[in-house]
Amino acid sequence: MKNYLLEAVRESLRSLNYSAENVIFDKPKIAAHGDLTTNVAMILAKSVGKNPRDVAQAIVRNLKLDPQRVTAVEIAGPGFINFRFASVSVVEESKKILREGMNFGKASAVEKVKANVEWVSANPTGPLHSGHGRQVILGAAIANLLEWAGYDVTREYYFNNAGNQMRKLGESIYARYRQLLGEDYPFPEEGYQGDYIREIAKEIFEDKGDSLCETDPERNYFRKRGEEWCFASIRKTLGRLGVHHDVFYNEDSLYTSGKINEVIEEFRKRNLAYDHEGAVWLRATALGLDKDRVIVKSTGEPTYRLPDIAYHREKFRRGFDLVVDIFGADHIATIPDVLAGVKALGFNTDNVKVIIHQMVSFVSGDEVVKMSKRNAKVYTLDELIDEVGSDAVHYFFVMRSANTHLEFDIELAKEQSEKNPVYYLQYAHARIASILRFAQEQGINVEDSALLLSTFNSEIVKEKEEVDLVKLLLDFPEIIQNCASSYEPHRLTTYLREVAEAFHRFYHEHRVVGDNKNLMLARLALCRMTKTVIANGCMILGVSAPEKM
RNA sequence: GUGCCCGUAGCUCAAUUGGAUAGAGCAACAGCCUUCUAAGCUGUAGGUUGCGCGUUCGAUUCGCGCCGGGCAUACCA
Numbered sequence: 332m333k334n335y336l337l338e339a340v341r342e343s344l345r346s347l348n349y350s351a352e353n354v355i356f357d358k359p360k361i362a363a364h365g366d367l368t369t370n371v372a373m374i375l376a377k378s379v380g381k382n383p384r385d386v387a388q389a390i391v392r393n394l395k396l397d398p399q400r401v402t403a404v405e406i407a408g409p410g411f412i413n414f415r416f417a418s419v420s421v422v423e424e425s426k427k428i429l430r431e432g433m434n435f436g437k438a439s440a441v442e443k444v445k446a447n448v449e450w451v452s453a454n455p456t457g458p459l460h461s462g463h464g465r466q467v468i469l470g471a472a473i474a475n476l477l478e479w480a481g482y483d484v485t486r487e488y489y490f491n492n493a494g495n496q497m498r499k500l501g502e503s504i505y506a507r508y509r510q511l512l513g514e515d516y517p518f519p520e521e522g523y524q525g526d527y528i529r530e531i532a533k534e535i536f537e538d539k540g541d542s543l544c545e546t547d548p549e550r551n552y553f554r555k556r557g558e559e560w561c562f563a564s565i566r567k568t569l570g571r572l573g574v575h576h577d578v579f580y581n582e583d584s585l586y587t588s589g590k591i592n593e594v595i596e597e598f599r600k601r602n603l604a605y606d607h608e609g610a611v612w613l614r615a616t617a618l619g620l621d622k623d624r625v626i627v628k629s630t631g632e633p634t635y636r637l638p639d640i641a642y643h644r645e646k647f648r649r650g651f652d653l654v655v656d657i658f659g660a661d662h663i664a665t666i667p668d669v670l671a672g673v674k675a676l677g678f679n680t681d682n683v684k685v686i687i688h689q690m691v692s693f694v695s696g697d698e699v700v701k702m703s704k705r706n707a708k709v710y711t712l713d714e715l716i717d718e719v720g721s722d723a724v725h726y727f728f729v730m731r732s733a734n735t736h737l738e739f740d741i742e743l744a745k746e747q748s749e750k751n752p753v754y755y756l757q758y759a760h761a762r763i764a765s766i767l768r769f770a771q772e773q774g775i776n777v778e779d780s781a782l783l784l785s786t787f788n789s790e791i792v793k794e795k796e797e798v799d800l801v802k803l804l805l806d807f808p809e810i811i812q813n814c815a816s817s818y819e820p821h822r823l824t825t826y827l828r829e830v831a832e833a834f835h836r837f838y839h840e841h842r843v844v845g846d847n848k849n850l851m852l853a854r855l856a857l858c859r860m861t862k863t864v865i866a867n868g869c870m871i872l873g874v875s876a877p878e879k880m
Numbered sequence: 881g882u883g884c885c886c887g888u889a890g891c892u893c894a895a896u897u898g899g900a901u902a903g904a905g906c907a908a909c910a911g912c913c914u915u916c917u918a919a920g921c922u923g924u925a926g927g928u929u930g931c932g933c934g935u936u937c938g939a940u941u942c943g944c945g946c947c948g949g950g951c952a953u954a955c956c957a
Binding site: 357358359360361363364368370373376377382383407408409410411452453454491494495496521608609610612621624625626627628629630632634635639659660661662663664665666667687689690692694730731732734735736737738740743747748749750751752754755757758759761762764765766767768769770773806809810813816817821822825828829832835836838839840842843844845858879880 | 882883884885886887891892893894895896897898899900901902903904905906907912915916917918919920921922936937938949950951952953954955956957
């Protein structure tokens with residue numbers, strides 16, 4: 332419908348010798364303003380030298396529209412041109428939802444753009460904590476959205492199992508191990524405080540007894556066991572949330588393959604790296620940043636910047652056209668250096684999209700849930716899932732814009748009642764399933780969508796609640812596109828809420844299963860279409876769409 | 881100090897990427913179950929969009945300056 336209007340308006344503009352480039356249609360906020368609106372007249376007014384309403388007049392006069400499809404064209408306000416659609420043609424269009432089913436909303440990209448989405452990327456030094464949840468969920472939703480929008484998506488997890496953090500992990504476990512043997516062994520400063528360290532130590536003790544007290548000065552074994560334990564924990568948690576990655580990219584491979592040294596040499600060649608006080612520095616000031624940065628410490632170990640730059644360069648070399656990084660706001664400092672570095676190596680960083688999400692705070696009703704890193708009692712993501720369930724975790728973490736601080740109300744998420752927004756959506760789906768079951772019991776075949784399609788008479792669908800619902804359902808593909816291009820999955824939750832609302836209203840006003848067979852079949856078709864949209868949307872968000880509640 | 885994010889109804893947040901009369905949920909108040917799921921529906925009330933300039937036909941949205949909150953400013957990641 333939009334394309335139809337776009338062509339018609341462009342045709343009109345061309346006949347007037349106006350530029351036909353900037354024609355954009357929006358859905359008016361207010362229903363009284365019609366189904367679609369365009370502001371071309373106001374955009375053109377200045378260059379044409381006429382007032383916007385006159386321009387609009389001219390455009391409308393030259394419009395050739397099929398009155399079977401568009402029932403009204405009005406000029407309103409400062410110069411908007413509003414269009415109203417014939418409900419029959421809208422309903423007719425909605426048949427594609429039945430035809431496409433679980434693919435409705437998916438873009439049919441001819442040539443797929445290769446995208447890499449990297450997220451979570453927590454090093455294996457402990458279980459995921461509840462604050463990680465936002466990134467876990469957000470990244471998964473964005474990856475799904477991009478896929479639906481037609482990208483060929485690789486989901487990636489980048490990790491480092493060497494270096495400072497892992498050394499601390501090994502030392503921490505070792506200390507707990509010695510303590511387990513009854514010794515008064517000092518716990519390292521800045522060590523990992525969590526109870527899981529004791530657990531790992533205990534497992535090691537059970538396997539190896541006290542044999543490792545003196546034989547492992549580097550704590551290599553402890554580190555390795557710690558890594559295995561933590562990774563198993565992380566992957567298990569991700570699995571519980573239905574989140575999966577295609578590639579686990581080990582930073583270590585950048586060293587063994589010589590990529591790290593390659594990058595340093597590249598920088599040196601371009602006079603972007605120099606030695607100073609035993610360290611290697613990146614001449615970031617030459618790249619427009621405020622200060623130079625150490626990339627290799629005087630100890631010989633690189634700082635995170637160097638491998639990050641090498642890693643991002645590899646992403647481009649691996650052929651990704653779009654590189655999406657998802658970071659928490661606390662890691663924001665890494666970004667400018669890395670981007671500048673990659674750019675200096677000759678890659679187009681316009682194709683890197685960095686999503687930064689703000690921090691999460693947890694409340695339980697009125698009570699603030701404290702989560703200090705010093706404190707041994709971190710609130711793990713697993714505990715959060717135990718408490719509120721996977722669906723609520725998904726929905727709550729994704730329902731707010733990433734760049735606003737998120738308040739997660741555990742009590743609300745846990746509540747099995749109408750207060751909880753997850754249920755509102757799921758309830759609509761379950762309710763539809765129930766209606767379809769009921770119809771099936773009455774001997775109507777609701778499973779066969781081809782049959783439903785053939786018996787669907789779009790002229791029967793006239794009620795306001797029906798037509799409103801159908802119009803909303805037809806927005807779904809565009810919503811997906813918008814959410815994907817803005818990397819904002821929270822807009823999908825807003826939309827799905829509206830769909831659920833429109834359905835509940837329809838349900839309340841109109842009986843589906845009844846004596847009028849044609850009407851019933853049409854309404855059953857509406858139910859199926861609504862169910863499809865909600866299910867597809869939930870799939871993207873990682874929320875289940877239950878048949879029963 | 882500097883950089884990034886935020887400030888919208890009592891609370892938590894939206895707002896179609898600059899559009900027309902700023903919307904939802906929760907909380908409050910008043911209604912609706914003999915019928916396919918009341919985890920639902922309908923209505924009422926609630927606002928100087930932190931403050932002030934500016935940009936233009938038009939600003940919650942863009943720019944500048946204040947005020948307030950968060951994060952970051954490492955030879956940690």
